[in-house]
Amino acid sequence: MSSPTSSALEQYKAQRASLIEQDYLLRRDRLPSEVSDLESEADAVIRRIRTEEAESIWSASHESIPHPFPGMEFLTGKSIIVKTRLFKILSKMPKGGLLHAHLDATVNASYLWSLALAQPAIYVSTSSVLVKETLSSTLPSFKAMPKDFQSAERSLSGDSYTPGTWVPLNAARNSFDPALGGSTGFDDWIIGSMMISPAEAYGTHNTVAKIWNKFTNTFLVAQGLTRFMPIFADYVREFLYSSIEDGISYVEPRINFLTKFMTGEDGQQDIDHKKMVRIFDGVVKEVKDKMKAEGREDEFIGAKIIYSTIRFITPEELDWYLDDCLALKKAFPHLIAGFDLVGNENSLYPLTYYLEQLLRFKERVQKEGIDLPFIFHAGETLGDGTEADQNLYDAILLGTKRIGHGFSLVKHPKLMELCRDRQIALEVCPISCVCSRLTSSMPAHPLPIILNNGVPVALSSDDPSVFGNMGLTYDFFQVLVASEVAGLSTLRTLAQDSIQFSSLEGSEKEVALRAWRARWEKFLAYIIESERDN
Numbered sequence: 001m002s003s004p005t006s007s008a009l010e011q012y013k014a015q016r017a018s019l020i021e022q023d024y025l026l027r028r029d030r031l032p033s034e035v036s037d038l039e040s041e042a043d044a045v046i047r048r049i050r051t052e053e054a055e056s057i058w059s060a061s062h063e064s065i066p067h068p069f070p071g072m073e074f075l076t077g078k079s080i081i082v083k084t085r086l087f088k089i090l091s092k093m094p095k096g097g098l099l100h101a102h103l104d105a106t107v108n109a110s111y112l113w114s115l116a117l118a119q120p121a122i123y124v125s126t127s128s129v130l131v132k133e134t135l136s137s138t139l140p141s142f143k144a145m146p147k148d149f150q151s152a153e154r155s156l157s158g159d160s161y162t163p164g165t166w167v168p169l170n171a172a173r174n175s176f177d178p179a180l181g182g183s184t185g186f187d188d189w190i191i192g193s194m195m196i197s198p199a200e201a202y203g204t205h206n207t208v209a210k211i212w213n214k215f216t217n218t219f220l221v222a223q224g225l226t227r228f229m230p231i232f233a234d235y236v237r238e239f240l241y242s243s244i245e246d247g248i249s250y251v252e253p254r255i256n257f258l259t260k261f262m263t264g265e266d267g268q269q270d271i272d273h274k275k276m277v278r279i280f281d282g283v284v285k286e287v288k289d290k291m292k293a294e295g296r297e298d299e300f301i302g303a304k305i306i307y308s309t310i311r312f313i314t315p316e317e318l319d320w321y322l323d324d325c326l327a328l329k330k331a332f333p334h335l336i337a338g339f340d341l342v343g344n345e346n347s348l349y350p351l352t353y354y355l356e357q358l359l360r361f362k363e364r365v366q367k368e369g370i371d372l373p374f375i376f377h378a379g380e381t382l383g384d385g386t387e388a389d390q391n392l393y394d395a396i397l398l399g400t401k402r403i404g405h406g407f408s409l410v411k412h413p414k415l416m417e418l419c420r421d422r423q424i425a426l427e428v429c430p431i432s433c434v435c436s437r438l439t440s441s442m443p444a445h446p447l448p449i450i451l452n453n454g455v456p457v458a459l460s461s462d463d464p465s466v467f468g469n470m471g472l473t474y475d476f477f478q479v480l481v482a483s484e485v486a487g488l489s490t491l492r493t494l495a496q497d498s499i500q501f502s503s504l505e506g507s508e509k510e511v512a513l514r515a516w517r518a519r520w521e522k523f524l525a526y527i528i529e530s531e532r533d534n
């Protein structure tokens with residue numbers, strides 16, 4: 001066989017370099033022309049650490065983690081992630097906005113538990129007798145009771161316990177059967193009921209349908225605690241401060257308004273949605289004022305709420321929630337950013353089920369000149385052509401401002417084009433996708449396809465208290481280690497999109513972007529400095 005001529009080889013190499021260049025120039029995760037010298041230097045540091053750690057930390061043997069690799073399934077890989085220098089560096093990164101998180105799943109479960117233990121009004125019950133074999137699958141229920149409530153029981157775990165009876169929380173904890181682990185076993189049981197463990201996600205519940213059952217239960221448990229007014233205010237405060245601590249400067253949580261009343265301090269269920277939003281507003285103001293007093297106002301721009309209810313209600317009930325959302329928007333115009341329907345798209349009603357109501361609402365807000373867009377979950381599914389997948393068509397036709405998840409979007413060329421042309425951002429939640437069994441690991445996640453087709457992306461944590469991916473550092477870490485092309489400009493693009501496509505308005509957005517840019521420059525300097533000190 002004769003070899004190619006040297007001119008043919010040279011020509012091929014030139015063509016190859018040009019093709020790579022043309023391809024890279026179209027990738028939003030690269031954009032080489034925008035990079036400053038400082039960013040270029042910091043990027044080189046990040047890449048070197050990533051390569052080194054792939055060969056050191058990720059190639060070492062770790063107890064009970066048989067095949068570690070960068071971007072591996074999160075729940076098992078987390079204990080390795082926190083050992084890396086890359087993680088420490090990313091924890092200092094200014095992340096921009098958090099645009100997709102369900103409020104009831106935003107605060108560390110252990111912290112929520114400590115808030116609950118400090119409330120004597122809280123009672124606990126179970127619907128069946130507790131035995132060792134079924135403990136982890138038996139759910140605790142919580143309820144705040146009025147002061148004069150008398151309980152017939154002091155223990156959940158004794159033979160005499162009648163299922164469904166309310167027991168004071170601390171009494172139940174102190175008397176918890178030693179055979180079930182005593183008070184430590186009690187704490188572990190409760191916290192385990194609000195989180196997803198690796199054994200559940202990758203073993204017992206290793207399908208989308210099974211993990212959704214566990215996932216839904218975590219909310220049932222947590223909401224018994226978070227929707228008690230004295231806890232609610234502390235919860236929101238902790239959500240804001242822990243986000244700020246992680247470099248997040250703006251949050252846009254989805255709040256589930258399905259339940260019409262929250263329980264007040266006196267144990268009466270009489271805190272309506274208006275009072276609840278007023279509490280939220282008060283905490284946001286308090287945190288803003290405190291940050292300002294500390295000269296740190298550039299670290300926290302504020303918060304807005306995406307009003308949500310669950311897609312199992314009837315169309316008639318939806319009318320009530322839409323009216324309620326509109327009334328809240330009128331009372332708190334600076335706070336209510338949009339409307340969404342949440343819950344498992346694979347098993348609950350599709351958007352088309354509510355079409356009449358949604359179209360009528362759209363017309364009404366337009367007529368009244370109110371800015372209250374839909375910000376729908378859609379396409380959070382492995383389905384192709386299923387109702388869950390087709391929610392993408394309806395979300396776009398109904399004028400959704402962004403798309404929550406949009407995991408199946410990449411299968412639809414026309415919809416990808418529309419999202420790019422209309423700049424409909426996707427709220428991409430990588431760790432959530434891994435935990436909810438949509439993808440096995442980060443290298444298999446379609447994020448680069450979305451990004452490089454010009455669709456804006458706001459990287460989000462979704463349900464951090466359930467998955468343990470508190471803040472946004474873990475999600476940014478997974479993105480950075482899952483691709484050789486990804487670098488600091490990828491992270492910068494994602495952070496900038498999260499502000500650009502937030503519900504912040506005109507001058508608010510400008511202020512947020514300006515503050516973020518200044519912090520980004522400091523972050524670059526910090527990376528370079530940390531390398532010198534290392």
Ligand SMILES: O=c1[nH]cnc2c1ncn2[C@@H]1O[C@H](CO)[C@@H](O)[C@H]1O
Nearest residue numbers: 102104219256342343344377462463
């Ligand atoms: O990723 C998600 N997709 C759809 N619904 C969700 C997701 N995460 C949480 N919720 C839903 O939000 C409600 C709590 O406010 C719960 O009903 C939960 O199922």
